[in-house]
Amino acid sequence: MHETPVAIVTGAGSGVGRAIALKLAERGCRVVLVGRHAETLETTQSMIHRSSLVEVADLALESDRARIVQQTIDAFGRVDVLVNNAGMADMVPLADATTAQIRRSIEINGVAPVDLAARVLGAMKDQGSGCIVNISSYSTLDPFPGLGMYGCSKGAMNVLCRAIVNEYGDSGVRAYTVALGATETAMLRSLFDEEVLPSSQTISPDEVAGFVLGLIDDREGKRSGEVVCFPERDAG
Template sequence: MTGDMNDQHALVTGAGQGIGEAIARRLLAQGARVTVLGRRAEPLQKLVEQHPGHCQMVLADVADEAQVRAAFAQAAAVHGDIGILVNNAGQASSAPFMKVDAAHWQQMLAVNLTGTMHCIQQVLPAMSAAGWGRIVNVASTAGLVGYAYVAAYAAAKHGVVGLTRSLALEYARTGITINAVCPGYTETEIVRSSIDRVVAKTGRTPQQAMAEFVKSNPQGRLVQPQEVADTVQWLCGRGASSITGQAIAVAGGEVM
């Protein structure tokens, strides 16, 4: 393991697959001790088994404050105070706005926005005491622009960007940086499932359905999870000390 994170304990939420897994692997490669957090043990187990002594898992639903508090305490008891937090856990669901009920709305806010708040509150005291910390919130281009049929998700992700900017100002003199990364459509299980739903509902071929997802990206492709992980790694490094309060789009030029 090489890199400049040998003295850091990083915690990554939603690390069982896709972007979260790519981020956890990248931070492990940089020498960090990494705690991976998710709701289920099975998706996280492979990372723990592949990196014995350097990677541990804790289980929690980020929308549940008590579970988050217990999981973060467990993580710190093993690997020490958390100096890097990556809030990647999220959930996406689509529906026409007039079919969005209160339960759908609250679920999008609870997982994507309130869960981010719960996790940040667990790490700020120790980061402030240390005079150093890195918080990266994985938002979405839906946190920067609007998309039809995902009003609740977009509202939650806009909230994540607003939270990021406000906390960056509040903690600007503490040595803690707080940023957001906003991926466009990324080649993950969520997008693959969305393509399958389009095929099932419309009768389009998988290639036709894929074309709908990539047409908004000027590069004409899906973003790769490793590209998002690269950006997160940079923001977590010591060389990004002057970068805070930013919402960085990783989207092939879709958002400028």
């Protein structure tokens, strides 16, 4: 690409999203930092030494999702990378989950990534290139008790990457879903303490970011359309 690439990263205020945003900036991308809290996004922005954009948003709101993409195109004129990283998890047995909890989980973990992808695909098709990475979870394959609702809502991402490639792969668009094992983030620690899940058994946001950048950098798209587990395990 001759123009400076532009990347949208959701959940960029901390953890995996921040680590991915920083690595994309190091690779020369302009990064659009999306999250719910201005302070944490601005902290991420202060660590990036190039043009970037902060978008405070509630991804459960369609109007906010539309604004993110439109503001990105207005500011930079293109979208080269979308990283659907933001998510939420309630530790609750399925029989105890309220309809409101189920709906919000599906809206943020399922609807938002599909909607954001749909909104950037037109620009990527016109450019003849683009890459969408969805950050999913082992919970979509074998959910820990209490994380069934989370696994169900994240499962949409596993289908999304294949749907994108089937419909837009011939236009130069690549897509991946990365199903993560236990990753050392604030969300993980809100669910499991050190005694239940020692940090020695988790992976770091930086490790995840390095893996994701490897997929983004692979222009041949050898694994495009796949659900890729990190650390590696059978996604079947």
